Amino acid sequence: MSAHGPLHETRPLANAIRFLAIDAIVRAGEGHQGVPLGMAEIATALFTQHMKFNPADPQWPDRDRFVLSNGHGSMLLYALLHLTGYAQFGIDQIKSFREMGSHCEGHPELDTASGIEVTTGPLGQGIANAFGMAVAEAYLNAKFGEGIVNHYTYAFVGDGCLQEGVGQEMISLAGHLQLGKLILCWDDNRITDDGSTSLSISEDVSARFRVAGWHVIEVDGHDIDAISAALAEAKCDPRPSMLACRTVIARGLARLQGQRGGHSGKLFAADADAARKQLGWPHAPFEMPHDALDAWRAAGRRSEREYLNWHERLVALPDEERAEFERIQAGRLPDGWQRVLEDYKKQTIERGEAQAGIMISAEINDLLAQLPERMVGCADLEAPTSHKRSLLAFTAEDRSGAYVHCGVREHLMGAMANGMAAHGGVIPLAVTYLAFSDYERPAMRMAALMGLPVKFVFSHDSIGVGKNGPTHQPVEILASLRAMPNMRVFRPADAVEAAECWALAYEHRRGPSTMVFARQNLPLVRNRYSMDNLCARGGYVLAEAEGGKRLVTLLATGSEVALAVEARERLQQEGIPAAVVSLPCWELFDEQDPTYRQAVLGIDTVRIGVEAAVRFGWDRYLGERGGFVGMSGFGASGPAEALYERFGITPGHIAAEAKRRL
Amino acid sequence: MSAHGPLHETRPLANAIRFLAIDAIVRAGEGHQGVPLGMAEIATALFTQHMKFNPADPQWPDRDRFVLSNGHGSMLLYALLHLTGYAQFGIDQIKSFREMGSHCEGHPELDTASGIEVTTGPLGQGIANAFGMAVAEAYLNAKFGEGIVNHYTYAFVGDGCLQEGVGQEMISLAGHLQLGKLILCWDDNRITDDGSTSLSISEDVSARFRVAGWHVIEVDGHDIDAISAALAEAKCDPRPSMLACRTVIARGLARLQGQRGGHSGKLFAADADAARKQLGWPHAPFEMPHDALDAWRAAGRRSEREYLNWHERLVALPDEERAEFERIQAGRLPDGWQRVLEDYKKQTIERGEAQAGIMISAEINDLLAQLPERMVGCADLEAPTSHKRSLLAFTAEDRSGAYVHCGVREHLMGAMANGMAAHGGVIPLAVTYLAFSDYERPAMRMAALMGLPVKFVFSHDSIGVGKNGPTHQPVEILASLRAMPNMRVFRPADAVEAAECWALAYEHRRGPSTMVFARQNLPLVRNRYSMDNLCARGGYVLAEAEGGKRLVTLLATGSEVALAVEARERLQQEGIPAAVVSLPCWELFDEQDPTYRQAVLGIDTVRIGVEAAVRFGWDRYLGERGGFVGMSGFGASGPAEALYERFGITPGHIAAEAKRRL
Structure with a gap:
């Protein structure tokens, strides 16, 4: 492929995206046109020929997941949701892009009922969330079978996401786990906010993916047919796939395309006019020609047959299995699930022994291994935090395991957990030392912002760590987490409080819980049984x-x-x-x-x-x-x-x- | 090389390290033997044949820097400092490993006067600090010439550091910047805390480095001659070098070597006895044979001639240049450096205009471009944070630039700044949006813990960011940073306060300063001039x-x-x-x-x-x-x-x- 690749005549469907984005950004007075204009063909290929989705039921459990990891290009997503017919994204929403109260917010904000899978913006988070979604899919697929859970996870990604450490962690672990249904489309436009990517990176990004065991396809990012063929190939390959899509940033805006200003330089009405001429788009702002809109709406109905077939298969499941699937999809815990915790409270009071804080948590969670929706990720501290116990490992060969060896990749672990929770059907725990919570803090913030019921579990919570010294001794971290809105921080005093706090954490579905445990022994302070959860x-x-x-x-x-x-x-x-x-x-x-x-x-x-x-x-x-x-x-x-x-x-x-x- | 490589007869010098580590860990009752035993030969090759250092003057500005990024293996460092003759690491210190008040703390803690370049433990930080040291060296080398600044930076690194995102960010940017004097020795022992590295990684780590433009040498990590030859080759290569050293974790402990327990499984006196027999080491605990100690002490005096020559060259510098070098080494600001800030205060009151908070900071720092020791790193936000202005870029081709394009790698940026500050001769600034401070928070914590005078500069400090939405709007971050011990958080109200706060930040040498600025306009609230710094x-x-x-x-x-x-x-x-x-x-x-x-x-x-x-x-x-x-x-x-x-x-x-x- 030559440096810029042959630029095929762009099609009306892609231009429909372009002009919605241009018009909305001009109207808002700011925005990031680089992504929607540069990735319009890629999005068109994906959404009109591959994505399995149903705008009439955005939360269809077996839909393909789509993550716009380069979330600053939010108008691309809003344009797609509008064009394919999501009810919540009528043209008035598009016109109110970035205004107070608009659904078209500066960056996409999680609202699965409207078609937004995950909040993105802070770079690298989205692809790590997509990774978590692909893990959840593989796990649920193993549990419920191909007929019920069998979908792809697609993510669009820019250079920034791939420079971020969390993105690199994702590349490494997704390759290791061979998540074949994870497909990234890289917007290889060679431009970042500072200017040319050559200011800060020289490596062959495709080669970096290949080293990690990915399937890489290099493709002209403005050639819809080539992209579609690449996506078809990616879907068949057992490895995770990365489409390296060579693109021109802000393509269609003569003044800015291929330039640094293409990223988010201010757009004027004159730019929109020039683009209309250049691309042969005679329609007024926000006006969509019928044929283009019809074609897009048809794309939105592409999966109707698959949708109906899926429901037939669901209905055909044995009652118990179907009820279980529906229960975990709804995020409901089974009736009486807390009984083991009540028993544990009684037994622990009878035993009356001091126990290491984190081992109490491990023991409690082992009692809950009955809940199939629990998945546990741990950042290479299996033994000292011990939340594996009776769980099998989730591996490239065996997807039925509920324990993910994350390696020393705390940030990915947190963002993976977010992706699992956003996917649904899984309750994720992420376990490491409290001192290293800072490594996953950007993901914890996103969990709080999105209101995802992730359980962030920490051991070694104070100077009680002892001889490992101050690097490993949190002193400020409880405060820094309590300062975070919508984050519940639990620090139980003993085994009884631990059981009560875990009960509260599992019941809490509107936001994340941080579970903080000592490394050292916790003597029993609650030595009289109470039915009530005093915590x-x-x-x-x-x-x-x-x-x-x-x-x-x-x-x-x-x-x-x-x-x-x-x-x-x-x-x-x-x-x-x-x-x-x-x-x-x-x-x-x-x-x-x-x-x-x-x-x-x-x-x-x-x-x-x-x-x-x-x-x-x-x-x-x-x-x-x-x-x-x-x-x-x-x-x-x-x-x-x-x-x-x-x-x-x-x-x-x-x-x-x-x-x-x- | 076969899977385990030929294991040469280990030498007494390496065994001297091994037994100091074994004896200290047995005595302490805990520790991490994996690194000191697995990397004993690598350390021996480096310290006896390559490192430029002087135990009699640990802070010699042109010494080679050594970073133990896998800081849990701290006994390796303490053993080296003891053996080569650092006064602060007598045998009594070794015997008190991990006791309260010992210099031999659980993890190494920065004390350049004693030979510890940087605090390590949280994984990935050390190699990113080493990267920052190599940047500082290259910059000062360009400024003061080969005769005055010309040293290598060596880092020992385990699998964990390389799995961490910040480690991956470092690999990418160090390759891009072609930091030829940065040399990593990777302890390729295939074991992490969880067990085999194959639980969490499949990629060819050497290939990953090569993709990023590194020079990689694969070598038997127990063959001193081979390692020494590889180091010699690495020093000549213009690329950053990575020695992939195939090692056996905890080598010498029959019960644990090559096993998961080798990492930090509890050691007993019986293990030490068995090792003494296996390795032919008849000496009592903490007893060092004269010939081994003499050889190590001789290694500690290896660079005496170079040290004297260097001082001769320093003395031969023109007075002004020498004074300048000594000034920035001492971390002293030039007399009257604040005058421009006073003038700025006056002028800004005269102008009386509101200005964007972050642009005020940029303007102030541009006035300080006179200070050659200032280096600015920025995470791909040059335009919106604008702290480049009159600075040139630091690139592979031109080391005289003081502005480092870090790419979208906030975590590396922060850890790089720490390494620069620990190196000395450089005052680092690291610039990004406040919402993304979470990405570099683990590095900020290390700066606070080490007391390094890094300036962490942030823009877009509140909902004042506006339409980009909540992902980009900090609300909890001021609190989370104020909670951190030894971190000063400045949030100036206008241009006058900004000048005063910057004056305080530059004068503060015992810890980091966080400088927080609004994106939006700040009207002048301090409209009467005061000589006093009211802030x-x-x-x-x-x-x-x-x-x-x-x-x-x-x-x-x-x-x-x-x-x-x-x-x-x-x-x-x-x-x-x-x-x-x-x-x-x-x-x-x-x-x-x-x-x-x-x-x-x-x-x-x-x-x-x-x-x-x-x-x-x-x-x-x-x-x-x-x-x-x-x-x-x-x-x-x-x-x-x-x-x-x-x-x-x-x-x-x-x-x-x-x-x-x-």
């Missing part, structure tokens, strides 16, 4: 003050609750009525009514926050007389007990701090 | 209450200060004496004495925090009667002004909230 209110009085009006309230989470209990005993022995409040989930506590919160926090008491982490965020609970016992900087390397002593997080110090403030 | 105390009264005792204090940062000023006017007009406090840097404000802080915050006043971000962290300033005007969740897609209205961040709402609480 459900986020915070509660674990031990009330005795012998008089409460003067002191000790507020603690996780491994520090046991220290607070000891401190309370000292205070009580000295005649100071003191209560311990456990706060396993701030977000839930903050949702309670003020009367409950006040009663728990204790009006007019001295409140001492206790957590082996920084104070940041705690002041909301402490009041003006309050104090805090915790960390004020990074940790250190040494035995855990010695570190707790050194940083003064001890019952003695807690009691002293309370007395000092009385 | 130096972190917060100050911008406008005092008038007409009576202050009843209300409005606390704001950045773009919201102007809104607070307007709200104050409304309150004053209604006869409510109100003050505005600007809080550009919480960390500096919190360091002030309580009297000052109380006076600024206003005793017994209603305090309203105002920030287009979440409340998390603000309560410390607000008191029990306080309120907050800001965000309570993620943003939305729409024009910036409309978003401020929608989320109620307006002067009217601020004033109303104050009155409600009076």
Whole structure:
């Protein structure tokens, strides 16, 4: 292929995309025309000849998934949804692109009911989500069979997504797992925001994919027939496929095409006029010729027969299997699923033993292995976090395994989990050390923003890590996660709270949960059985003050609750009525009514926050007389007990701090 | 080379490393033997035949840099520092490995005075730091010439570092920039914490490096002569080099070598005894035979001649050039460097114009282009963040440029900046959008932990981003960065504060600074010139209450200060004496004495925090009667002004909230 490839006469269907994008961007006054104009033919080939989808039922479980990983090119997606007939994307929505309240937001935002599979924009996330979708598909395919789950996942991707580390992690692991139904279309336009890609990359991107075990096809990105043939080839190949589509950015805009400004340089009406002349498009802005629209609408109905056949196959399933499929698709947990957790609470109280925090979580999750929709990813820490247990590995050879060895690729793991959750039918867990949550934080933010029910599980949650030292000891990370909107952060104090918090996390379907566990032993602090899930209110009085009006309230989470209990005993022995409040989930506590919160926090008491982490965020609970016992900087390397002593997080110090403030 | 390669008789020098590691790990009760035992020959070849270093002067500016990117193998580094004669690593330190207060911490922690170039442990960071060191070297080499700056950067790296996205970003950009003096030694032991690397990777790692333009040599990692020859070849090659060293993990421990448990499985005295027999090492624990120690100490003196020659060349430099070199090595800014900032403050007050926040920062930094030690990295956002201006690009062909096009690789950019700062002689800036700070957060944490004076610069700091929508609108990120110990977060309100904050950031040498700027225009709120840097105390009264005792204090940062000023006017007009406090840097404000802080915050006043971000962290300033005007969740897609209205961040709402609480 020559440097620019032969540019075939573009077709009306592709130009329909182009002019919707141009008109919408001119009207909005800003946008990113590079993608919709450069990838119009690729999109046309995919959506008119390959994609399995049904605009009348956007959430058809077995639809092909489409991810616009280069989400700044959002008008490409909106144009496609409009043209193929998604009800939520009428022409008025297109006209309101980037206005407040429009469905056509600056970047696509997850709304599967409208045809948007996933929120994209931060680069690299989308292709990693697509990877997760392909994993979910392969897993469900193995479970329910070809007739019920058997679809492709397509992602459009720009240079930026492939430069990002998370994109590289994806390339490596998708090749390893041989996800043959994952198909990327790379918009190889050789332009980034800074200018030529040669400013920052020299490598042969296709060769990089091939090294990882991908099937790569190089194709002229403006030749619809060639792209379609390449897609047909990709669908048959057992390897994941990457179509390297040589394109001209912003093609059709004479002033900007192939240029740096093609990416997102401001468009004017004159540009639109010039494009109309150049491409022979005599129609007024936002006006679509009937033949083009009819052809697009026909494309939107392409999969009707497949859709009906699929429903026939679903109906023909044995009742139990069908009910199970529908249950997990709906994200409903089976009746009585919590019984094992209740039993666990009772047994653990009977046993009365201290256990390593993270092993408690592993044990609880092993009890839930009965839930077929659970999948667990772990970033090369199987043994120290132990959430594999009875699960088989998901491999290139065996798709029935529910445990994904992610390698040391935390960021991909988080974004994969998002893609699984967005796909549906799977409840993903992603497990690593809390110190490394920063590596997957961009994905965690996306989970919170999208409201995806991902469970981010962390071990080694404080200086309790001990000798591995400050690189491995979180101190600021609880605060940084609690600061994130729509993220619930659970830090249970013992095995009973852990069972309760896990019950809450599994029941929570509107957003992600972060589950934080100590590496060290957690003694039992909840040693009386209660039917109620006390953690459900986020915070509660674990031990009330005795012998008089409460003067002191000790507020603690996780491994520090046991220290607070000891401190309370000292205070009580000295005649100071003191209560311990456990706060396993701030977000839930903050949702309670003020009367409950006040009663728990204790009006007019001295409140001492206790957590082996920084104070940041705690002041909301402490009041003006309050104090805090915790960390004020990074940790250190040494035995855990010695570190707790050194940083003064001890019952003695807690009691002293309370007395000092009385 | 066969699967395992021929294993030559190991030599006493390598075994000296092995037994120091074994004895220290057995004594500590934990550690990671895999690396020191598997890489003992590689380390021996490098340190006895190639590394340019001087244990008597660990901070010799032209020393070769050595980074143990697989930092969990810290005993390898401590053994090398002990054997080659670094004063700070006597045998007592080795014996106290992982004990509280030992220099031999769980993971290596930056202490260039002792021979530790950089803190490592979180995987991938070290090789990305090494990349930054190699960039700094090339830049300073171009500036000061071969005679003064001309050294290699070596990094040891395991499979984990190469799986991490940041490692992949490094491979790509180092190849692009053809950093010929960067040499990696890959510990190709085919084992990770989970077991065989085949659980999570199939690709040919050497081929991946070759695709990126690296020079790769495959070598038996236990053959000292072969490794030494490969290093010699690597040093001559103009490309960055990767030695793929085939090794056996934990070699020498019969029970664990080549196994999963080799990584960090618990060692017992019996293992040490067995190794002594197997390797013919009759010496008691921590006892070093004289000949081996003498040979190692001689290796430590290998570069003495080079060291003296280098000093002669330094002395022979023209006075001015030498002074300049010594100045930037010491991290001292030139006398009077702040004058341009003072002039800028005056001029900007005279002009009186509103300007885009990030462009103010760009303008200020352009004024500082006089400082040759400034280097700027940017993640493919040159135009919208504009910190290039008069700088040339640093490229494969021209090392004199101070601007590094990092591509869409934020994580690498941050870790590169850390490596530059750790190298010395360079003050690095890393520029991107605030929403993407999460991508480089693991590197930012390392900068804070190491106390490196990196400037992390961010644009697009709030919903003020507007139509690009919530993916691009930070709301929780200020809080998450303020939660980080040893990180100063500056959010200036206008051009005058920006100049003051930049002055503080450049003067701050003991830790990183985060510089946060709005995309939108910042009107001038500091319109009277003051010689004093008012931002130096972190917060100050911008406008005092008038007409009576202050009843209300409005606390704001950045773009919201102007809104607070307007709200104050409304309150004053209604006869409510109100003050505005600007809080550009919480960390500096919190360091002030309580009297000052109380006076600024206003005793017994209603305090309203105002920030287009979440409340998390603000309560410390607000008191029990306080309120907050800001965000309570993620943003939305729409024009910036409309978003401020929608989320109620307006002067009217601020004033109303104050009155409600009076």
